[in-house]
Amino acid sequence: MITLEKLTKSFPGNPSPVLALREVSLEIDAGSLYGVFGPAEAGKSTLARCIALQEKPDRGTVRLDGLNTAALDGRRLREVRRQVAVLNPVLHEERTAAGNVAAPLEQLGVDGPQRRSRVGRLLDVAGLTQRAAQRPGELTPGQRRRVALARALVSGPAVLLADDPTAGVAPEEAGGVLAVLDRARAELGVTVLLTTQDAGVVRRVCDEVAVLDAGQVVESGALLNLLATPHSRIADTLLPAVETPRAQTAGYERTADVVLIGFAAVGALLPEASTRFDVELATIGGGLTRVGDTPVARFRVGVRGGQADAALAWIGDRGAHVTRLADGPKRLVAA
Known part of the structure; x- marks a missing residue:
């Protein structure tokens, strides 16, 4: 050492x-x-x-x-x-x-x-x-x-x-x-x-x-x-940028920036949350990169449905980092 x-x-x-x-x-x-x-x-x-x-x-x-x-x-x-x-x-x-x-x-x-x-x-x-x-x-x-x-x-x-x-x-x-x-x-x-x-x-x-x-x-x-x-x-240097026009986020009850690390999280976590909580969950910004052999994504997601908050909380509980956006993408509220 x-x-x-x-x-x-x-x-x-x-x-x-x-x-x-x-x-x-x-x-x-x-x-x-x-x-x-x-x-x-x-x-x-x-x-x-x-x-x-x-x-x-x-x-x-x-x-x-x-x-x-x-x-x-x-x-x-x-x-x-x-x-x-x-x-x-x-x-x-x-x-x-x-x-x-x-x-x-x-x-x-x-x-x-x-x-x-x-x-x-x-x-x-x-x-x-x-x-x-x-x-x-x-x-x-x-x-x-x-x-x-x-x-x-x-x-x-x-x-x-x-x-x-x-x-x-x-x-x-x-x-x-x-x-x-x-x-x-x-x-x-x-x-x-x-x-x-x-x-x-x-x-x-x-x-x-x-x-x-x-x-x-x-x-x-x-x-x-x-x-x-x-x-x-x-x-901020390594992950994909997530800038999106305000108009693109307007149609969703909740928007959030989500960082997903690893094959299982990147491949399955968002679709599973959508199905489990019966919400529409759309990727509206960001992208995927690779750190060494590990896939890492930073997505801006829009969520529409009665259990939008529960879906985002569930994603966070399973190891993703979720930063909710309040009143548009300029104000960040950490989940």
Whole structure:
């Protein structure tokens, strides 16, 4: 587990210091794929460097599996740093893909057979077994990034920090890069921390997320839980918009925004409520998306019938988040 306790970091500035992190506290579970999401200059890269022990915070503590890293120096600090790999996208142009992945093992003095076995395994994780003999100039930007990830993982770290892992990679190749991060977590047991400005990256691979803005954590937690949380910033970013004209809602006794998570809820909950309470229940806005492998919907629904309130309450009782709209879509009343 990675534990951050009131982490604060500033840099010299003119006329006053620039505060990059402001009392950031987080817990990142071992084996998770954790995303730090936010706009440019939110402090994401500074946070990653502090966790990698490349930057020392002004105040606060970074703990790795309970170990206070501020108390480390010399040999012990170097040992702990080796457990935290950092994605470096720059490759050695004169080396093959396999040669790039092997470089950290050569520096550690790992013998030839063991080195070849480990390199082969990581090229497989990166989906690049057939590209092992090619040099970086022969690879696409996405393939190059996957080589860099394999190199970061080859020495067996406990933690991988990937600062903006899809930067400079075309959208059609970004999925391959994210698949390597997912396999590193699932197959190698590595705790993966990534930073990104791209909400699509969070949607596709993250279990948990922290939203960082101006150096502060504005919300954090399990991603699917946040999507069902009222006024969540990450939910507003990831879920389909639900704006509808006022005239479209006028013919219903009740209107509400409903967030449904999971196959059963998305596929059956609204039709079952309609049948059970003998109401007309129409989807008049919103849509469906996917978070990892989980379908998530945010619909604006109109309900007509004598048991409209009971139908909405029943939907909420079965795990959906229901926000009723009073006097049109501008006034929200949480159910």
